[in-house]
Amino acid sequence: MSLLVLNPIFLKLGSVTIRWYGILIAAGAAIGVWMALKEAPKRQIMADDIIDLVLWGVPFALLGARIYYVIFQWPFYAQYPGEIIKIWHGGIAIYGGLLAALVVTIVFTYKRHLPLWLILDIAAPSLLIGQIVGRWGNFMNQEAYGGITSAHFLQSLQLPNFVIQQMYINGHFRQPTFLYESAWNLLGLILLLFLRHHPHLFKQGEIFLSYILWYSCGRFFVEGLRTDSLYWGPWRVSQMLSVILFVTAAVIFIYRRKRDQVPDYLAGSGLKYPYHH
Template sequence: MINFLHTFQPQPLILKLGPFAIHWYGFLMIVGGLLGFSLILWLIKKYQLDKKFFEDLLFWWVVGAIIGARIYYVIYAWEMYKDNWLDIFKLWQGGLAVHGIMIGGLITTFVYCRIKKKDFLLTADLVVTGLVTAQIIGRVGNYFNQEIFGKPTNLSWGIPIEPAFRPEQFLNSNYFHPTFIYESLGNILILIILFLIHKYRFKKKQFLPGQIFFSYLVLYSILRFSLEFLRVDYSPVVFGVRWAQLLSAIIALTFILLISIRFARKQSLQSTDEAISNA
């Protein structure tokens, strides 16, 4: 596998027949999405939830996530699009920001839950489990588009990047860190952690909705913050750090605080109940 990454030259297309083309990026996004939703359906059975609600939510979640992902990316990389407006609609070329997917998808989920009078936090627990599954597969699409790679490296798993896709300061470098692969591996670890929390819930039959949702936001933000040190693609710099790093730090710290507050409240309630029962 390591040697394969070092020698294989990725191409964006799987198949092209006349004007019809299948791109690896789009194909892997769809595969990842289907796997993620399959996992959500399995969790629905375990939690004994309304399957129809989640099936209806899927369509609106995808719409919200794609719109959010594209708007976020276009704002993020405005210099690329300000003179090429039509490129905004070329989704097959890449440019769907994960933070935008999170924001757009979760806003859609919140609104839909309010309309249907469902528990948003419990719904979000299942949604983010499917989301991180989709991220594991979908991120590999960046490999075939030769985008979102890291700094030059001499490590044996460094990937070749064509000169046309290299940043100007690295035109003479041949091999780069596959940061998208690192992110996929990190997301596998996150999925394992989330699944273990789900498993604990099944066993105890008691849980606090939102625990998995908050955990995902913290864990992914820490992963993304770390990987941004390696990435060389364009990014606005705010307070001396890349924008995605700043946003990831804000999200991680905010939800670590919320998790701590919820845990403290739970412990306080348990202590109160024990005191009452012993009185």
């Protein structure tokens, strides 16, 4: 069966190759930064602080995403160590990037004397938009797909024809797990954006914790459908981490909700412009 497959390469100039994956990742990041810059001043956080955090966070997030992937594919990379730095050959993991970005944010807010939970709340919708758009990079690369299915099943989902065609991989139609996760994250983004400005609904930290709860829940089920999961023994790593993150976020959410001194999200930082670090 011959179907039209989308070219993962956007542009090639001599030895320089620009892939749709990179463009979509960059686009998601850019939209996410724009969203954070729009929200930050409303919560008394300077835009410069957001930009500085991005400049520190993005490189370390990419590094963390790569290290995470390499660790769980170590038998291969131990045999071919030269491949470790070749990130353009594929192999980054969202969870690794999120954990690295979280560490950077903790250190950054401590050094700048900024409210950690409020910064994480501002960043949560940006993280979701990055994941929503980024999954379409997987679509262009024909990766992060699920098990074998039928054209009839994909058509029953009312998917556009170009999506169905792109899901014909190695002689079989595949579950579009990239799309399931992207759609789940889009729904989560809509809910957070709709609810976050409701008075007295969220305490500081709860938008970020809600993001963790939402994403880890969806990722657990989508990961179970994928055929390219990273494993630790018989266990899918992302499913194990999803459970750990969900339980941890739920416990922290409940604990902090019982503390009356936690300010509302809409109360902002309380810092006055211009403030000095």
